Amino acid sequence: MAAAGSPTPATRETPWPVGLMSEKIAAWIDRLGQVWIEGEITQWQLRGGHVYGKLKDLGQDATVSFTVWRSVAQRLTSDFAQGDRVVALVKPNFWVKGGTLTVQVFELSHVGLGELLERLERLRRQLQQExxxxxxxxxxxxxxxxxxxxxxxxxxxxxxxxxxxxxxxxxxxxxxxxxxxxxxxxxxxxxxxxxxxxxxxxxxxxxxxxxxxxxxxxxxxxxxxxxxxxxxxxxxxxxxxxxxxxxxxxxxxxxxxxxxxxxxxxxxxxxDVSEELAGIDQARARMSGRLGQLLAHETDRIAQLRGRPALAMPERIVDERAEELVRWVARGTELAERAVLERTAALAESRARLAALSPRATLERGYAIAQLRAADGSPGAVLRDPADAPAGTAIRLSLAGGRLAVTSAAAAEG
The missing domain is CATH 3.40.50.261 (Succinyl-CoA synthetase domains)
Structure with a gap:
């Protein structure tokens, strides 16, 4: 007799409904919980941030579909593709309505060579960040x-x-x-x-x-x-x-x-020593050629300088300058003599004018200068009026030939 609450055993006369069997399968699979599995990825499709794929057994013909939800896919540390060998932490799920088995992936990583590549890639990124x-x-x-x-x-x-x-x-x-x-x-x-x-x-x-x-x-x-x-x-x-x-x-x-x-x-x-020696030879050849060009250029310049009249006949310059110097000396002498004559004539003219204006010239014409004589004999004021020299006044007369000391007499009338 079946236990209370348990479904009636399925028989030909009392078969289970498909839904009941599917629910039992789902319950049995759900009791399995999370398990680690290993296989080869044969399909990897990304849609809406979720990954849908298939995982194939490495030794026999067995394949299971898997799903990686977006929240898990974002935490994956490496890239995956078809052909990768992986280990995954999964939880099997039986879809009652469709009667299909899928596994939900919680963790996923490469194994074997893929694991090595993943580890190297992590190290590469770490070192690059450093x-x-x-x-x-x-x-x-x-x-x-x-x-x-x-x-x-x-x-x-x-x-x-x-x-x-x-x-x-x-x-x-x-x-x-x-x-x-x-x-x-x-x-x-x-x-x-x-x-x-x-x-x-x-x-x-x-x-x-x-x-x-x-x-x-x-x-x-x-x-x-x-x-x-x-x-x-x-x-x-x-x-x-x-x-x-x-x-x-x-x-x-x-x-x-x-x-x-x-x-x-x-x-x-x-x-390469041969290349370096060839480079030295080339440099040496370039230096030699450049030096030769420089020497040839300077030689031509010297030849041109030597061909100029100043260097070809240097005494010509001395002769030309000597003639020019003689002309300038003669010209200088002429100008100096002319200046002396002009200055002599001007001096004579100035002397004549000075002599004509001199008081001495007036005295030589018979005139005299009468001056009062001080007690010590020194000349005093010039006399211009007889009234300034009453009788007995000492007077000094300056003549062209010298001076006379006289005494005034009484002034004549009229």
Whole structure:
């Protein structure tokens, strides 16, 4: 007998309604709760901020539809696409009305290679936000480093390529080698230690980290945070020569220079001696040509100067100036004599006028100047009226020939 509240067992005579069966299926599935599942995304469609897709089993032919609501999709830290292998925290839901099974996704992340890529992408964004990839941090390489530090695998092709090609370009180049594992668990720590050791050496002027390519997983040590931060902290310019174009490790982003291969690194860190010698020869030829042109120009100028009359017959200038000097001397003498004669005549004329105006000339014509005579014999006032000299007055007469002392007599009448 069935328990109270339980539906009657389904029989041919008492079948369940479809809705009842669907509700039971939904109840059983709902009791499963949230579970982690793994699979491959075979469909990924974004509509209205929600994601609708399908997840396929990795080993057998089994597929389930899933839904990622907008609130969950906005929290996803990486991009997903068809073909990605993922793990998801889901809750199965059975839609009674449509009779379909879907799962609601609460968490989603890559696994395997996808997980590695997701982790690397997070590290890349973090380092980029810290400014470690900023072009302004990159330092120029020295033109000709005296000592090159090389971090590479022991007896590796990368070591031989760098040393051989650098030596061919500049035979006197010197290297300081630091051997490290370039793949595997020890690689990241040993490469970071090699960078730090060479950076501490004051003679090392540039550091090269070299590896001869490889697949993505072999190159993972060169994206390790320890290696990247060691390269970013180095004060010595650093060249990354990992040799893989498809998958660039993070070391390429932080290095001061990225070389496509170890051979390319050798070409970038030292100049080509033959090219430099050719450049010197060209510079020397240009200097010689320019100097030759300058000398030829100056020689022509000197020849032109020497061809001028002043330099061809310098005595001509002396003769011309001598004749001119003689003319000026004669002219000066003539002008001086004329000036003397003119001044002599003027002086004579002035003397004549002065003599004509002189009192002496009047005295020579028979006139005399009468002056009262003081008691001490000195001349006094000039007499102009006889009344000024009564009888007995001492008078001094000035004549043309000299002076006379006289005494006045009584004035005559009438």
């Amino acid at each position: 400014g470690l990839f900023d072009p302004s941090r990159k330092r120029p390489l020295p033109f000709l480093p005296g000592l090159i530090g090389l971090v590479t695998g022991r007896d590796s092709d990368a070591e031989k390529d760098v040393i051989r090609n650098a030596t061919l370009r500049w035979p006197g180049v010197r290297f300081k080698l630091h051997y490290a594992a370039v793949q595997g668990d020890r690689a990241a720590g040993e490469v970071a230690a090699g960078i730090e050791a060479l950076d501490r050496d004051p003679e090392v002027e540039v550091i090269v980290v070299a590896r001869g390519g490889g697949d993505f997983q072999n190159l993972l040590p060169f994206s390790d945070e320890r290696v990247v931060r060691a390269a970013a902290s180095a004060t010595t310019p650093l060249v990354s020569a990992i040799g893989h174009e498809a998958d660039r490790p993070l070391l390429d982003e932080v290095a001061d220079l990225r070389a496509s291969t170890p051979t390319d690194a050798a070409k970038r860190i030292v100049p």
